Amino acid sequence: MLYSPYLITHKMMPENQEFPMLSLSSRITPENLFYIRNHFQYPIVDMRSWGLSIKGCVNRQVYFPYHDLLKMPQATLPVTLECAGNKRAFFHPKTRGEQWELGAISHALWRGVRLVDLLYVAGIQMNAREVTFEGMDRGVRTDMPGEVSYIRSLPLDQAINPVTIIALYMNGKPLPFRHGYPARLIVPGWYGMASVKWLHQITVTEEQFQGPFQVVDYVYDRTPIAQSTPEPVTTISLNSTIARPTDEEVLAKGVNWVVGTAISGRDPVVLVEISTDNGNSWLPTSWLEPQETYSWRRWCWKWHVTESGTYDIKVRAADAAGNIQGELADWNVKGYGYNAIQHIRVHVD
Numbered sequence: 001m002l003y004s005p006y007l008i009t010h011k012m013m014p015e016n017q018e019f020p021m022l023s024l025s026s027r028i029t030p031e032n033l034f035y036i037r038n039h040f041q042y043p044i045v046d047m048r049s050w051g052l053s054i055k056g057c058v059n060r061q062v063y064f065p066y067h068d069l070l071k072m073p074q075a076t077l078p079v080t081l082e083c084a085g086n087k088r089a090f091f092h093p094k095t096r097g098e099q100w101e102l103g104a105i106s107h108a109l110w111r112g113v114r115l116v117d118l119l120y121v122a123g124i125q126m127n128a129r130e131v132t133f134e135g136m137d138r139g140v141r142t143d144m145p146g147e148v149s150y151i152r153s154l155p156l157d158q159a160i161n162p163v164t165i166i167a168l169y170m171n172g173k174p175l176p177f178r179h180g181y182p183a184r185l186i187v188p189g190w191y192g193m194a195s196v197k198w199l200h201q202i203t204v205t206e207e208q209f210q211g212p213f214q215v216v217d218y219v220y221d222r223t224p225i226a227q228s229t230p231e232p233v234t235t236i237s238l239n240s241t242i243a244r245p246t247d248e249e250v251l252a253k254g255v256n257w258v259v260g261t262a263i264s265g266r267d268p269v270v271l272v273e274i275s276t277d278n279g280n281s282w283l284p285t286s287w288l289e290p291q292e293t294y295s296w297r298r299w300c301w302k303w304h305v306t307e308s309g310t311y312d313i314k315v316r317a318a319d320a321a322g323n324i325q326g327e328l329a330d331w332n333v334k335g336y337g338y339n340a341i342q343h344i345r346v347h348v349d
């Protein structure tokens with residue numbers, strides 16, 4: 001059977017589409033199925049004038065034309081990007097924002113220049129504390145006047161971490177325009193908002209960046225549940241997802257494979273378990289591929305069903321630090337970081 005899956009559309013202007021998890025068939029997500037998350041309309045990029053500049057708390061302002069970046073030493077890293085709003089649709093009560101289900105997550109091989117190599121050319125001054133990254137896309141937000149650009153910052157230690165790269169290639173080809181051509185930041189292990197697309201300006205600063213995509217969005221705000229100051233959203237939480245079967249699917253008796261993914265941007269995932277009795281008993285799944293630090297990892301489980309009925313299937317992952325996914329999501333106002341145990345119901349005839 002010829003099967004040609006499509007992205008699942010949430011919005012077209014700006015474009016927000018998710019990867020159809022049920023089509024999961026390789027570790028690397030096919031480019032045409034890689035999720036897309038944009039806050040604004042696409043920018044206009046004129047390659048005759050495009051270059052990457054670094055200014056701020058640096059010894060010398062530098063400017064890198066595209067062809068200079070291409071000639072610099074390149075690093076290649078497999079990195080999974082996951083939107084902080086992935087699985088938002090499963091929060092109770094619901095939270096505002098794109099109602100992402102399972103697929104605001106995808107995996108690719110990124111190749112580009114290490115950010116630290118560029119910062120080294122500029123020379124970081126003693127007072128530097130953060131590095132901000134400005135994308136070329138801009139537009140209006142409903143909560144403030146005027147136009148804003150998509151800008152995010154990183155603490156200096158993460159900026160100089162050699163895994164942080166300015167990607168010029170995705171899966172061996174020049175970065176597709178929708179994923180940030182000509183250059184995008186890739187911050188391995190962090191939720192996707194950190195990986196700024198259509199990058200053109202880097203600024204090393206002494207102050208903490210206060211832009212809306214830093215302090216209004218992408219913070220865990222737990223009021224009124226807890227009285228606490230909102231914490232910034234950073235690394236990917238421990239999570240696991242069933243790609244197949246799907247919720248309410250009808251299956252035949254016999255062998256049915258359950259397949260999915262697991263990820264954490266913190267400690268390596270060491271175990272994924274499945275339950276077919278609503279969480280009363282759990283069995284380990286098998287890995288389909290080796291552990292890789294910043295990558296999701298696919299697992300499978302051979303389910304031999306002999307009795308017809310309705311089954312409540314659950315999946316949970318555990319990491320090397322002893323954390324295990326829980327039944328309840330850590331509810332927050334903006335609906336970030338959903339990582340409760342996934343529950344699907346299937347019917348066996």
Ligand SMILES: Nc1nc2c(c(=O)[nH]1)N[C@H]1C(S)=C(S)[C@@H](COP(=O)(O)O)O[C@H]1N2
Nearest residue numbers: 035036037038039083135150192193196197
């Ligand atoms: N310039 C720019 N960079 C951006 C965004 C954006 O809207 N503009 N969205 C961010 C968010 S929230 C995510 S999840 C990822 C999505 O990357 P992708 O569209 O390549 O999957 O890009 C990030 N980088």
Ligand SMILES: [Mo]
Nearest residue numbers: 083084192193
């Ligand atoms: Mo995102």
